[in-house]
Amino acid sequence: MTEFVGTTREERMPSLSNQLTKPPSVNVAMLIRRSPHDVFEALADPTIATRFWYTKSSGRMIEGAKLVWEWEMYGAEGHVQVDKVEVDGLIRFNWDGYDPLNPTTVEFHFSPYQDNCTYLGITETGFSGDADTQVARALESTAGFTFLLSSLKAALEHDITLQVVLDAHPHQLRSSHRMR
Numbered sequence: 001m002t003e004f005v006g007t008t009r010e011e012r013m014p015s016l017s018n019q020l021t022k023p024p025s026v027n028v029a030m031l032i033r034r035s036p037h038d039v040f041e042a043l044a045d046p047t048i049a050t051r052f053w054y055t056k057s058s059g060r061m062i063e064g065a066k067l068v069w070e071w072e073m074y075g076a077e078g079h080v081q082v083d084k085v086e087v088d089g090l091i092r093f094n095w096d097g098y099d100p101l102n103p104t105t106v107e108f109h110f111s112p113y114q115d116n117c118t119y120l121g122i123t124e125t126g127f128s129g130d131a132d133t134q135v136a137r138a139l140e141s142t143a144g145f146t147f148l149l150s151s152l153k154a155a156l157e158h159d160i161t162l163q164v165v166l167d168a169h170p171h172q173l174r175s176s177h178r179m180r
Helices: 036-044 131-158
Strands: 026-032 066-071 076-086 090-095 104-113 117-125
Touching (some): 026 131, 036 104, 036 117, 036 131, 117 131
Antiparallel strands (some): 026 117, 076 090, 090 104, 104 117
């Protein structure tokens, strides 16, 4: 057994630079047991999406749309620019959820799967800030889009409205019980 007399743990650890070798990104996906059209509509149509994602939208996800989404329970909003829409295939948009001057790009990919199901993939790229900030934003967004997938699945497959977006950050617990 090697003994390290007179050295601290930090001195024994290799030096880690605060540089990324690859920009962090979000890449989550889930099988939804509904047709690509049903899944597409659930995300494009705010009358459906408000059941499980945001609480208000200024309009439908159509190519060229400039939208405002609100999460009233948090007093938060996001500005969205819809770049590309392929009905039942793709929705691509930019939004300013983390940095209004450097919006990220989100893509929803709707892939048909056996028995009229959809494999929905979600990516987000373009996080700004230093390395720690980019990683933190990508991790937070990964959690958020995982909540979205779970809520969407419950809504479309079982007609259940999960409260995971609301329950992820209950007001009284937001600052005192963060994961460390």
